[in-house]
Amino acid sequence: MKKALIASVVALFVTGCQTQTVATQPPVDAAMAIQAANMTIPVTRTYKETDSANLQLDLFLPDAKQQPAKLVVWVHGGAWMRGSKDETMQRNGNLVRSLLQKGYAVAAVDYRLSGQAKYPAAIEDVNDSINYLVANQQELNLQADQVIVMGGSAGGHLASVIATANNDKAPFFSSAPQYKIVGAVDFYGPVDLHELKGNSGDVDHDAPDAAEARFLGVSPRQNEALAKEASATTYVDAQTPPFMIFHGTDDGVVPDSQSTLMADTLKQAGVPYSVELVKGARHGDPVFDTDKYVNQVVQFTQQHLK
Template sequence: MKKTIDVPAVRDGLWMDTDITYAQVPGWLGNTTRDLKLTVIRHFQTGDDKRYPVIFWFAGGGWMDTDNNVHLPDLVDLAHAGYIVVGVEYRDSNKVQFPGQLEDAKAAVRYLRANADRFQADPDRFVAMGESAGGHLASMLGVTNGHKEFDRGAHLDVSSAVQAAVPFYGVVDPLSAKQGSATNDFDFVYRNLLGAEPEAAPELDRAANPLTYIDQNTVPFLIFHGTEDKVVPVQDSERLYDELTEKHVPADLYVLKGAEHMDVKFLQPQVFKIIEDFLAEHLK
C-alpha cells in the first residue's frame, strides 16, 4: 500500500535536555561537591521571541529518595499544551534536613530564570507543581515569595518567585500529616526531614509548614488530593485550602473520589485539563 497524505502541523515538536547542572552543593559528609540536575522538556525553537510558561515538577519519595525523571512521561501532555516542563532533582533527607530541599527548589527556579533566553522561558510565568513530598515543596514555593532566607547558592541576582502552585496530595504540616495518617509506616520520614520528631520540635515543624507563610505574596493554588489517601490525610489539603481562601488567596481544591496516594487517577487527561484551565486563568 502506498499513500500520499497531507499532515498538518497541529502541535510543536519537543526536545528533552537531561543532566543539566543547576546547582552544586556539599557532597559526601560535606567534604566533596555534588551536582544537582534538571531535565527540561522544551519546544522546538521558533526563531522569534515566543516564550513559554514553565512548570517545575518535584517528584515525591518521602524526602528519602528522588528521581527528577520519574513522571516526565506522564507530563508530556502539559508540554504539548504549551508549557516547558522541568523535572527538578533535590536533596533527600539523608543528605540535608529542611530547609535544604526548599533551598534547592529555589535554586532551580533562579537557574531557569537566569537562563530564560536559552530555553525560550517566560520568566513571569513560573509554576511549582509536585506530589507528596514534592507537593510540600510546591506549596512552600507558593508561599515563600520574597523570603530571602531560603535563597542560597548561585544566581542570587534573579528572583526565585513562582506565580502559581499545584500540589498533588502534598504534605502540609508535618505534625498533622504524621498524626493524621492512616498508617504509621512512614512516621520516620518527618523525623528525618526535620532532624527531630515534629511533636517534640514545634519550631522546626512550624518552619516546614506552608501555613506559616501565607501572606499577600502567596500565589494562586490548585490542590489535588484523594479521598482514600492513607499516607497524607486529605484533611491537610482541606486545611490548606481553607487557610488560603480565608486570607483571600485564589485557591481551588479538587478531591478525587476513590483515589489513593500516588494514584494513576491524578495523571488522567481530565486532571490535566483542570490544570491547564487554572493556569490559563491565573498566569496572565
C-alpha cells in the same frame, strides 16, 4: 520483524536515557522510534554542585518556536528520601505532554534527599533550580520571570512552601528568589508538618524515624517551631498566589485533612484556590494523571501564566 526491531531500539535507548548528557544525541533511528512511541527527550542541565550531590534538572521544551516559552516547574515526590526527576514522564507524562502541547516548558528538578542533607536543603535546592533557569532563560529560550510550580506528595510540599514563601524573607532561602510564583498545583502534599500527626493508615507520623522527622532532622513532635518553619501554611498571606489542590480520600500516607487545612488557610487569607477530594483515590494514584485532572491543571496554567 520491523516492530520487534523498533521495540528493541526503544528499549535500548530508554535503558540508557538516564545517563544521557546534553551533548549526547540519540542515533537517528532511535530518535525516530522514540517519536513513534510519543516519548519526549528533555535537555538535562546540572544547576548546582554540592558536597553530597550534583543536582540536575530536566527541561522539556515545546516544539521549536520563536517566542520564549513560559515555565512550569515540577517537583517529584518520594517522602523527601527517594525519587527522582527521571520518574516524571512515567508518573506524570500526560500532564507534561499536555503542557508542552500548549506551548509551555516544563522543568523537572532534583533536590537533595533527606539521606543526603537535612532541612532546609531540599527547599534551597528547588529555589536555586528556578533561579538557575531565570539566569539562563535567554540561552534556553524561556520566559522564566514568572513561574507556576507543581508537585506531588513531598514534591507538593516543596512546591507549596516555595509558592507561599515567594514574597517573604523566609529563613530557608540562602539566595533570594529571582522569580515570581503566579500559581501552584499541589497533589496530595503535606502542608503543615506539625499537624501531620498520628497514624494515617500506612504511616505512623509520630515515629522518630518518620519521613518528616528524617526530612527535618528531628521529629515535629520534638521541635514544633522547626516544623512550622518548614510548613506552607505558615507563609500564607494576601500575596500568596492562587492554588489548585487535589487529594484522594483513601490516602493512607498523607491524610486529606492536610489539603482541607490548606484550603481553609487560603480562604482565610482571601487567596483564590480550588480543592478537589477524589473519592477512593490513594496516595500517588495514577488517576491524577488522567485527562479529567490534567485538563484542569492545564486550564489553571493558561489562566495564571499568560
